[in-house]
Amino acid sequence: MPGPAPLPSPGAVPSPLPQELLRLVHPHLVPCPPAQNSASPTGPPAITPLLPPTFPNVASNAISLGGVAAVSAFFACPPAEAMARCLEAGLWPLRFLRNRGVLSPLDQATLLRSRVTVLGCGGLGGYVLLLLARLGVGALRFCDPDTFEETNLNRQALCREDRIGLNKAEAAKAELALVASHVATECHPIAATPETLPALLHGTHALVDCLDSIPARQYAAAAAVAHNVPFVHGTIAGWEGFALLCPATDNTFSRLYPPSKTAPAHGAEATLGTPAPTPQVTAALQAMLTLRALLPLHPSLPSPDILMHLDLGLPEIELLFV
Numbered sequence: 001m002p003g004p005a006p007l008p009s010p011g012a013v014p015s016p017l018p019q020e021l022l023r024l025v026h027p028h029l030v031p032c033p034p035a036q037n038s039a040s041p042t043g044p045p046a047i048t049p050l051l052p053p054t055f056p057n058v059a060s061n062a063i064s065l066g067g068v069a070a071v072s073a074f075f076a077c078p079p080a081e082a083m084a085r086c087l088e089a090g091l092w093p094l095r096f097l098r099n100r101g102v103l104s105p106l107d108q109a110t111l112l113r114s115r116v117t118v119l120g121c122g123g124l125g126g127y128v129l130l131l132l133a134r135l136g137v138g139a140l141r142f143c144d145p146d147t148f149e150e151t152n153l154n155r156q157a158l159c160r161e162d163r164i165g166l167n168k169a170e171a172a173k174a175e176l177a178l179v180a181s182h183v184a185t186e187c188h189p190i191a192a193t194p195e196t197l198p199a200l201l202h203g204t205h206a207l208v209d210c211l212d213s214i215p216a217r218q219y220a221a222a223a224a225v226a227h228n229v230p231f232v233h234g235t236i237a238g239w240e241g242f243a244l245l246c247p248a249t250d251n252t253f254s255r256l257y258p259p260s261k262t263a264p265a266h267g268a269e270a271t272l273g274t275p276a277p278t279p280q281v282t283a284a285l286q287a288m289l290t291l292r293a294l295l296p297l298h299p300s301l302p303s304p305d306i307l308m309h310l311d312l313g314l315p316e317i318e319l320l321f322v
Helices: 019-028 067-074 079-088 094-099 105-112 123-135 150-154 169-177 198-200 213-226 275-296
Strands: 029-031 061-063 116-117 139-143 183-190 206-209 229-235 240-246 306-311 316-320
Touching: 019 029, 019 067, 019 198, 019 229, 061 067, 061 094, 061 229, 067 079, 079 105, 105 169, 105 275, 116 123, 116 198, 123 139, 123 169, 123 275, 139 169, 169 183, 206 213, 206 275, 213 240, 229 275, 275 306
Parallel strands: 116 139, 116 206, 139 183, 206 229
Antiparallel strands: 029 061, 229 240, 240 306, 306 316
């Protein structure tokens, strides 16, 4: 089955913003230090801003939320696409200015045009969604049939006392609207099953496993390969966490969890517990692996097919070849 639409090439030639638009957004520009070329010798070079000579200092400015709204209205496009067009002209959205230095303008534009599906909005999923939204992923699709309960308060980023009894996916949608209103969200209060996964995977550029069921993870990993989508696995138990990026063409996950009729429904987290730091750090590893799936040529992101084993009790991160 064909995979999602390809992401823009990092070598795409940018276009300058129309001079009429630059006049319109000029009041929304915020001075900032000149951009430095942060690309490594092996990575793609930073683009040169293409701006009309009548605005010589625009490249040393960032654009605020009000300016992004003006660009969105000018092009009649969603805010994420408006920010991507600004980046292609060398103008950073103020909200992503602190990503500059580790991401190039075209990296950031690629993220804004990406769609990621997250399965599960609990301990891992809540943090993964917030991290990807703050990093700049432009579209997030997520699912979870469960509701918050009091035992979730110790670790789940989206769980609050006033949300006990509410659906986790619906809570994620509400939180993302407050944190990153430019993100196009698709909220599905359903479980990830062989029947629902094809629709959840349609048009997505990466699938992130934040589930707590081994059979559901196996279904998801197999569906990702069938749809030619990279699969980012994560699991936690006690002070330990694991994260792995499986390429779109290889069900690496099946080597960790071979098909078995006797496989337990849940992993070791059911008996070893899930203290607050473990899902936070493991979700950060998953977010980094998701970036690798979306930016495969980036020189400083972790490699696929390497299982990251986190042990916060020591602490250490062990890298294991799968």
